[in-house]
Amino acid sequence: MDQSLLVFVTVAEKRSFTRTAEELHMTQPAVSQYVQTLEKTTGAKLLDRSNKYVRLTKAGEIVYHHAKEILGLYTRMDALVADLMQVASGPISIGSSFTFGEYVLPHVIADMLAEYPLIEPTIMIGNTADIGGALLAHQLDIGIIEGDYSHDKLRVTPFAEDVMDLIVSANHPFAAAAPDFSVSLADMAPETWIVRERGSGTREAADRWFESFGFVPRNMMSFGSTQLIKESVEAGLGVTLLSRLSVRKELQLGTLRAVNAAGTPVKRKFSLVTHASPYHTKATQVFIACLQNGHWGRLS
Structure with a gap:
């Protein structure tokens, strides 16, 4: 699974780098690094952030929508593979x-x-x-x-x-x-x-x-x-x-x-x-x- 997508989606939903770090059990600098990596990959700013808020840019809304779909496919793939050897x-x-x-x-x-x-x-x-x-x-x-x-x-x-x-x-x-x-x-x-x-x-x-x-x-x-x-x-x-x-x-x-x-x-x-x-x-x-x-x- 692409960890940067997971981190980005969590930030978008939690609207907080701090709460995302707590949710994913990582440091806040690590959260920031993953988001920056994704922004470099897409070539666009994905989040507007200040001391008071974190919100999606227009480009961020597009990436968030598709990232949710991609993460859903990852989860489904993992579950199907795991099911080959497991009970329901x-x-x-x-x-x-x-x-x-x-x-x-x-x-x-x-x-x-x-x-x-x-x-x-x-x-x-x-x-x-x-x-x-x-x-x-x-x-x-x-x-x-x-x-x-x-x-x-x-x-x-x-x-x-x-x-x-x-x-x-x-x-x-x-x-x-x-x-x-x-x-x-x-x-x-x-x-x-x-x-x-x-x-x-x-x-x-x-x-x-x-x-x-x-x-x-x-x-x-x-x-x-x-x-x-x-x-x-x-x-x-x-x-x-x-x-x-x-x-x-x-x-x-x-x-x-x-x-x-x-x-x-x-x-x-x-x-x-x-x-x-x-x-x-x-x-x-x-x-x-x-x-x-x-x-x-x-x-x-």
């Missing part, structure tokens, strides 16, 4: 979109660690676009997304089906209707719809549902958190379309209700996203196996 262990970086990441992934991780306690998972939660971008930058080993996504450098493999319902407050008139009552487009027209932000698989599913009926909500609020949407619907601010996995507890408690509506339930796929390379660490292989063969489906 070590780090695995998992990215997941919100629904699966917040309501299913903890159970998958628990099942995996029960059998493979030496694996060290880290988790990033973001929308589908975030996960794809992080994989392309080699900041993740594997991703789990909702809805459609494609890129020629990534392999996208559907592995499970998700079911989504129209969700309302327990006090909403729709919830009080007879069990066989089905909400029509005319019924839905005056409602305020609370949806996820663009780039989210949940938002993509809602937009497709609207488009399938040529339906354009008159009032819409966009939130970046499924939990915030649930709380808002429960408070009576509007209605939403959410995965049954994400409202399982609220449905059991009776604070939210799933109601019949035209075109529901809406079905979509959870997909596994990996690098196009056929090589994966043993930790990643184990995680994929747990994901595909586990018993998390009992949550749905």
Whole structure:
């Protein structure tokens, strides 16, 4: 691994030569020397520094972005080579979109660690676009997304089906209707719809549902958190379309209700996203196996 890249990235993230020296267990002059060596190699000043701050120059921003990707590739290479002679262990970086990441992934991780306690998972939660971008930058080993996504450098493999319902407050008139009552487009027209932000698989599913009926909500609020949407619907601010996995507890408690509506339930796929390379660490292989063969489906 290029030590100067590691030192430079750490300085950029810590914004301090002193904290970098402490983090990497080296002297501050050594940190400065590595940064100077990299600046000579690139032929550009990479950091603006004073007694009060350390920040990236424009050239530094470019080098930092690519250095992160290069270091990610080094880490992945080392892990693959080490895996040839070792049992499944070590780090695995998992990215997941919100629904699966917040309501299913903890159970998958628990099942995996029960059998493979030496694996060290880290988790990033973001929308589908975030996960794809992080994989392309080699900041993740594997991703789990909702809805459609494609890129020629990534392999996208559907592995499970998700079911989504129209969700309302327990006090909403729709919830009080007879069990066989089905909400029509005319019924839905005056409602305020609370949806996820663009780039989210949940938002993509809602937009497709609207488009399938040529339906354009008159009032819409966009939130970046499924939990915030649930709380808002429960408070009576509007209605939403959410995965049954994400409202399982609220449905059991009776604070939210799933109601019949035209075109529901809406079905979509959870997909596994990996690098196009056929090589994966043993930790990643184990995680994929747990994901595909586990018993998390009992949550749905």
